[in-house]
Amino acid sequence: MESKQETTVSLEPKEEDDPFFDPSIIKFQKYQLVSKLAEQDSEIKWLRKQSQQQQQKLNQLTSFLPTLEKWRERLTDVIKRGYEDDPARQNQRVLEQIYEELGQVWNNLQTITAKANNKVEYTADECSKEADTTLWREEVEHLKVERAFLGRQVARLRYQLDKVVSTTHQEAEKAATTTTTTDAAGKKDEQNEDSVKTEDSAKEQELLKRCKEAESLADSRLKELQETLEDQKRLAVELERLKSERLAIKKDDITQSAIYCSLEAAFQKLQLQQIEWERERGNLKKEKDELERIMEEKYGLQIQRLKRKASEWKQQLEDAIHTSNEAKSQRDQALMRYEAKKLEAENESKVENLHKSVAMLETKSQFLEQEKQYLQVQVEEWKQKARRLEDTVLQKMSESNMLSSEVLEQLRNEINEERRKSDELIGEVESLSNLFRDMEDSNRNYIHQLTEKDEQITKLTTERLKQRQQIISLTEYKKTMQAKTKSDEERIAALESALQAAKRHGVEIQNVNNKLNEELRTLNSEIERLRKVAEEQGTKARQEEMEKEEMKRIRDATMRRLEEVVAELQNQRYERKRLEEAKSRLEDKCQRLESMHMAGESELLRDELVKELRKKLYCSVYTNLPKDCVLLRCGHLFSRQCITDLIAQRNRKCPVCGDRFGTEDYRPVYF
Numbered sequence: 022m023e024s025k026q027e028t029t030v031s032l033e034p035k036e037e038d039d040p041f042f043d044p045s046i047i048k049f050q051k052y053q054l055v056s057k058l059a060e061q062d063s064e065i066k067w068l069r070k071q072s073q074q075q076q077q078k079l080n081q082l083t084s085f086l087p088t089l090e091k092w093r094e095r096l097t098d099v100i101k102r103g104y105e106d107d108p109a110r111q112n113q114r115v116l117e118q119i120y121e122e123l124g125q126v127w128n129n130l131q132t133i134t135a136k137a138n139n140k141v142e143y144t145a146d147e148c149s150k151e152a153d154t155t156l157w158r159e160e161v162e163h164l165k166v167e168r169a170f171l172g173r174q175v176a177r178l179r180y181q182l183d184k185v186v187s188t189t190h191q192e193a194e195k196a197a198t199t200t201t202t203t204d205a206a207g208k209k210d211e212q213n214e215d216s217v218k219t220e221d222s223a224k225e226q227e228l229l230k231r232c233k234e235a236e237s238l239a240d241s242r243l244k245e246l247q248e249t250l251e252d253q254k255r256l257a258v259e260l261e262r263l264k265s266e267r268l269a270i271k272k273d274d275i276t277q278s279a280i281y282c283s284l285e286a287a288f289q290k291l292q293l294q295q296i297e298w299e300r301e302r303g304n305l306k307k308e309k310d311e312l313e314r315i316m317e318e319k320y321g322l323q324i325q326r327l328k329r330k331a332s333e334w335k336q337q338l339e340d341a342i343h344t345s346n347e348a349k350s351q352r353d354q355a356l357m358r359y360e361a362k363k364l365e366a367e368n369e370s371k372v373e374n375l376h377k378s379v380a381m382l383e384t385k386s387q388f389l390e391q392e393k394q395y396l397q398v399q400v401e402e403w404k405q406k407a408r409r410l411e412d413t414v415l416q417k418m419s420e421s422n423m424l425s426s427e428v429l430e431q432l433r434n435e436i437n438e439e440r441r442k443s444d445e446l447i448g449e450v451e452s453l454s455n456l457f458r459d460m461e462d463s464n465r466n467y468i469h470q471l472t473e474k475d476e477q478i479t480k481l482t483t484e485r486l487k488q489r490q491q492i493i494s495l496t497e498y499k500k501t502m503q504a505k506t507k508s509d510e511e512r513i514a515a516l517e518s519a520l521q522a523a524k525r526h527g528v529e530i531q532n533v534n535n536k537l538n539e540e541l542r543t544l545n546s547e548i549e550r551l552r553k554v555a556e557e558q559g560t561k562a563r564q565e566e567m568e569k570e571e572m573k574r575i576r577d578a579t580m581r582r583l584e585e586v587v588a589e590l591q592n593q594r595y596e597r598k599r600l601e602e603a604k605s606r607l608e609d610k611c612q613r614l615e616s617m618h619m620a621g622e623s624e625l626l627r628d629e630l631v632k633e634l635r636k637k638l639y640c641s642v643y644t645n646l647p648k649d650c651v652l653l654r655c656g657h658l659f660s661r662q663c664i665t666d667l668i669a670q671r672n673r674k675c676p677v678c679g680d681r682f683g684t685e686d687y688r689p690v691y692f
């Protein structure tokens with residue numbers, strides 16, 4: 022593995038060795054990228070600050086809403102207190118407070134919208150200047166979302182203002198009705214009360230007019246807000262157009278820029294490097310395929326055996342996992358049954374508690390009903406007593422005209438006191454009846470809530486059971502997946518062990534290859550040295566060849582001279598031999614003549630003489646063939662068949678003396 026990494030690292034082109042590498046271009050591009058990143062970081066920080074400020078303003082608005090609710094409650098309390106004292110002055114004061122608070126709210130809204138518009142315009146200008154990065158676009162979208170959120174907040178505030186105005190109208194109407202009912206008690210002050218009513222109605226009309234004016238003001242301000250929102254939308258459209266114009270740069274400007282030229286040169290350089298890398302990758306791929314083929318030839322059977330063993334182990338593991346999953350599913354089912362029974366018991370206890378609370382509420386309502394009936398009976402009794410007293414007083418007054426004015430005043434005061442008490446009792450009865458109604462409404466709401474809670478509990482129990490079932494199924498699926506992952510991990514471990522063995526073998530092969538490469542390098546150096554030596558020897562050989570040619574010419578000349586001398590010598594030898602043979606013949610003739618003269622010579626001598634003559638006449642190799650050729654080197658005689666056989670067998674040596682001869686070193690002889 023390390024050797025492969027070393028080879029891959031060595032194959033990567035270095036920047037120092039690259040002829041097309043220009044460090045100035047890379048530095049310039051790095052400086053540009055660093056400056057752009059710094060600008061983008063500063064812009065992102067500024068936008069984040071702006072978004073945080075807007076979020077704070079929105080939080081202030083949301084925190085201002087409960088204060089509005091408190092003001093509304095306080096106004097209602099003030100209105101109620103004012104109805105008891107002086108309705109006209111209190112209504113006027115309440116309306117003044119309402120106008121002041123509405124003015125404050127409206128001023129706050131105006132400041133917030135103005136700041137939002139300024140921020141949006143400022144961000145639009147900044148975005149039109151620097152709209153190059155995707156981070157700008159994301160921040161602008163975030164600002165748009167916040168602007169929409171502000172619009173929704175303004176609409177909600179307007180709705181709340183409308184609600185406050187409507188509630189003030191309703192409360193003013195209720196106050197007017199209550200004042201008319203409370204001021205109808207006296208008989209003598211009817212004319213004064215009518216005048217007060219007319220004044221109150223005039224003041225109420227003025228209040229209604231002012232409320233309408235406030236509504237019209239709110240509508241006009243709402244229209245202004247809508248116009249500002251439309252302006253913001255137009256600004257956003259203009260911003261997008263400016264972005265498109267900013268991004269739409271001419272092609273000629275791009276192609277003629279120095280950065281483009283440098284990038285084009287760098288791109289061409291990278292293309293050349295890519296071609297070289299692809300070539301090297303192809304070579305490496307071929308080497309890898311060759312190594313894989315060798316490894317498969319060596320370790321293919323072992324890998325197949327390991328795969329078979331892994332499949333057997335996997336089957337055993339799957340069987341064990343299946344049995345364990347069945348046991349776990351049975352356990353989970355038992356747990357589900359236990360949980361269901363537990364939930365049923367809890368629900369039953371809750372239902373019993375709810376029934377008890379409902380029974381208590383029913384008893385309370387019955388008790389209140391009884392108190393109400395008792396109070397109504399008392400009120401009726403008091404009314405009857407008051408009528409009786411009035412009747413008795415009138416009878417006494419009719420019977421006795423002797424009563425003084427003081428007694429009449431006392432009686433009148435007593436009657437008024439009784440009326441006041443009866444009115445108080447009536448008010449208490451009405452308050453109790455209202456309380457009873459409220460209690461009934463609360464009981465109904467409580468019962469409705471109890472039913473809703475029961476339904477929610479049933480839904481939650483069903484959902485809980487479903488979720489429990491899903492959890493169980495997911496746990497089973499998780500366990501199966503874990504078993505699969507374990508089996509896959511074991512398989513991967515086996516394959517990794519085989520791969521590591523193959524890698525080790527590959528490392529060994531790589532080491533052997535490195536050794537062979539070193540030997541090849543040494544051999545190449547030796548071959549280079551020998552080549553130089555061979556070149557030197559070649560020059561020497563050429564010189565020697567020239568010398569040889571010179572010597573050959575000299576030798577040829579000498580050989581020609583020698584051949585001439587040899588021919589002369591052979592001729593002389595031949596002549597000498599011929600003379601010797603003639604001499605021998607003459608001597609033989611002399612001997613024969615002498616023998617013929619000798620009468621007592623025996624036949625044995627004659628036979629020996631015949632044999633010797635026959636040996637001299639016939640070939641020593643082929644004894645049945647006569648001598649008809651002579652070797653020029655040594656002068657021995659042989660038959661033609663003997664010499665041709667020696668030349669054909671490449672045994673060009675004389676059978677008698679062993680001297681070498683050529684293919685043309687023989688001549689025919691004629692006896």
